[in-house]
Amino acid sequence: MTEDAKRRAARAALAYVTPGAVIGVGTGSTVAQFIAELGPSQVAGAVASSEQTAARLRARGIAVLDLNETGPLPLYVDGADACDPQRRLVKGGGAALTREKIVAAASERFVCIIDPGKRVDRLGGAPLPIEVVPMARELVARTIASMTGGTPVWRAGVTTDNGGWILDVHGLAIGEPEALEAALDQIAGVVSVGLFARRPADVVIVGDDPPWSW
Numbered sequence: 001m002t003e004d005a006k007r008r009a010a011r012a013a014l015a016y017v018t019p020g021a022v023i024g025v026g027t028g029s030t031v032a033q034f035i036a037e038l039g040p041s042q043v044a045g046a047v048a049s050s051e052q053t054a055a056r057l058r059a060r061g062i063a064v065l066d067l068n069e070t071g072p073l074p075l076y077v078d079g080a081d082a083c084d085p086q087r088r089l090v091k092g093g094g095a096a097l098t099r100e101k102i103v104a105a106a107s108e109r110f111v112c113i114i115d116p117g118k119r120v121d122r123l124g125g126a127p128l129p130i131e132v133v134p135m136a137r138e139l140v141a142r143t144i145a146s147m148t149g150g151t152p153v154w155r156a157g158v159t160t161d162n163g164g165w166i167l168d169v170h171g172l173a174i175g176e177p178e179a180l181e182a183a184l185d186q187i188a189g190v191v192s193v194g195l196f197a198r199r200p201a202d203v204v205i206v207g208d209d210p211p212w213s214w
């Protein structure tokens, strides 16, 4: 069962939490399991990667802090849509990729928690989410289509916590993830790219029974 696998990965991530620290917390159903397992007294507070996560943390009695007030974080825990053997990720299924990238960049250690279905030999099977400034949606879509051969599809009806829109790029061949991430980041109108290749996870926990990590 996928939910059991997510719970196993989430529980295993607790071992990385230093008591009394302020940690970064990502977004999604696997992270929701992590928040449910995290005792309010285990951390001094958390920086949330989305409003959804902030609400979950508060409901659990965990203080939500502003990244501008915390300085570097020792730990960031988040899920992913896909993870390759080099711990490079595709993220953004929950449209929180921009803040996830920011909190990951502010954290010394990024622990990614996934169910076994997210592990892939090569990124590119799952669509790649890209957050764009709304007025640039079609410009970015045309540029990406001609640059990569992929097919950008607007996630209509979804507005991110930053007021951005999401393009999901289908059919993308991700041969060199770091180079592709850098190239897509340069397109005018792109806010952020759901490829986490230049800042991959430091540890990935797979919720098999028993869980394992690398």
Ligand SMILES: O=C(CO)[C@H](O)[C@H](O)COP(=O)(O)O
Binding pocket: 026, 027, 028, 029, 030, 031, 078, 079, 080, 081, 090, 091, 092, 093, 094, 095, 096, 097, 100
């Ligand atoms: O990147 C994300 C949100 O933007 C999530 O981490 C990713 O979509 C995985 O979600 P889930 O744990 O629900 O499968």
